[in-house]
Amino acid sequence: MITGIELIKACSAIGAGLAMIAGIGPGIGQGYAAGKGAEAVGRQPEAQGDVTRTMLLGAAVAETTGIYGLIVAMILLFANPFI
Amino acid sequence: METNFIQWFFDFIMGYEPKVIIACASVLGAGFAMIAGIGPGIGQGYAAGKGAEATGHSPKDSKNIISTMLLGAAIAETSGILALVVALILIFGNPLVTSTGGMVVIASSALGAGIAVIAGMGPAIGQGYAAGKATEAVGINPRNSKGVTLVMLVGQAVAQTTGILALVISLILLYGNPFASMEGAFIIVGASALGAGIAMIGGIGPGIGQGYAAGKAAEATGKRPDQQSNITKIMFLGQAVAQTTGIYALIVSLILMYSNPFV
Numbered sequence: 001m002i003t004g005i006e007l008i009k010a011c012s013a014i015g016a017g018l019a020m021i022a023g024i025g026p027g028i029g030q031g032y033a034a035g036k037g038a039e040a041v042g043r044q045p046e047a048q049g050d051v052t053r054t055m056l057l058g059a060a061v062a063e064t065t066g067i068y069g070l071i072v073a074m075i076l077l078f079a080n081p082f083i
Numbered sequence: 084m085e086t087n088f089i090q091w092f093f094d095f096i097m098g099y100e101p102k103v104i105i106a107c108a109s110v111l112g113a114g115f116a117m118i119a120g121i122g123p124g125i126g127q128g129y130a131a132g133k134g135a136e137a138t139g140h141s142p143k144d145s146k147n148i149i150s151t152m153l154l155g156a157a158i159a160e161t162s163g164i165l166a167l168v169v170a171l172i173l174i175f176g177n178p179l180v181t182s183t184g185g186m187v188v189i190a191s192s193a194l195g196a197g198i199a200v201i202a203g204m205g206p207a208i209g210q211g212y213a214a215g216k217a218t219e220a221v222g223i224n225p226r227n228s229k230g231v232t233l234v235m236l237v238g239q240a241v242a243q244t245t246g247i248l249a250l251v252i253s254l255i256l257l258y259g260n261p262f263a264s265m266e267g268a269f270i271i272v273g274a275s276a277l278g279a280g281i282a283m284i285g286g287i288g289p290g291i292g293q294g295y296a297a298g299k300a301a302e303a304t305g306k307r308p309d310q311q312s313n314i315t316k317i318m319f320l321g322q323a324v325a326q327t328t329g330i331y332a333l334i335v336s337l338i339l340m341y342s343n344p345f346v
Contacts (some may be wrong), residue, residue, distance in 0.1 A: 014114065019117035020117075044283075057152075065166075080110070
């Protein structure tokens with residue numbers, strides 16, 4: 001017999017996995033930013049510093065939802081109020 | 084064979100305390116909700132790319148470019164934050180834990196509430212595209228940045244609609260659940276609660292499409308600032324048509340909730 005706590009832990013493990021699917025987004029978005037950054041530096045090498053700064057700033061914003069997903073996954077794994 | 088599995092599944096979960104099953108559904112729902120984060124990631128990344136490109140073209144305008152990029156990206160964040168809020172409600176402040184009503188129905192509602200906000204992926208992708216296009220337009224001609232930013236913001240606001248509708252359905256499932264008091268077989272009522280949430284995923288499409296329209300409108304305004312009002316008019320018209328399937332999803336969700344023909 002699977003106990004109630006075991007079942008909640010099992011579902012939390014699946015939930016943590018589901019939450020991380022969010023990582024698809026930042027990966028695609030930041031990859032696009034990196035590509036455009038590389039393109040811009042290739043065209044205007046003297047603007048490399050400015051381009052890199054803008055790219056990193058934008059990519060940092062794009063990271064947020066990936067971090068949200070990670071936080072929810074970590075809560076489910078390590079600070080789960082249901083267990 | 085199929086029926087046997089469903090019967091086995093319900094026999095299995097009926098062996099547990101309701102609060103265990105509701106907790107299980109809540110943590111799964113929280114996980115589903117966070118899938119919405121795909122949207123802001125893609126959209127804001129696109130904006131970042133356009134920002135980097137525009138900065139490369141005209142490094143002296145980088146201040147204008149960055150402020151348009153960040154403003155647009157901030158709007159594109161909305162749906163991600165809404166999904167996070169729903170996930171945290173499901174985990175820490177779940178009103179369904181103490182709700183009266185059948186276990187299967189309440190558990191399905193928790194799952195549905197999480198699944199509904201996945202819709203936020205669409206608006207975020209669309210708004211990010213609009214942010215990128217506006218950033219590009221500001222880079223090309225910083226003098227038009229005011230009009231471009233305005234068109235971007237108005238277009239993004241429309242693109243948010245389906246995300247908000249999904250949030251509303253999610254909150255109804257959490258706080259004003261009509262299924263809890265619904266008469267009928269638990270499997271039908273429970274599946275209806277799940278279906279009400281799943282239907283809202285349809286909002287992904289209008290969100291992406293309306294955001295694309297907003298982006299193209301911002302681009303066009305950058306090229307022809309004198310045509311701003313005409314451009315905005317056409318954008319609204321197209322966005323209204325793109326909204327229809329999102330409204331259909333809402334209608335189906337509301338029918339399942341308030342005039343369900345199966346119960």
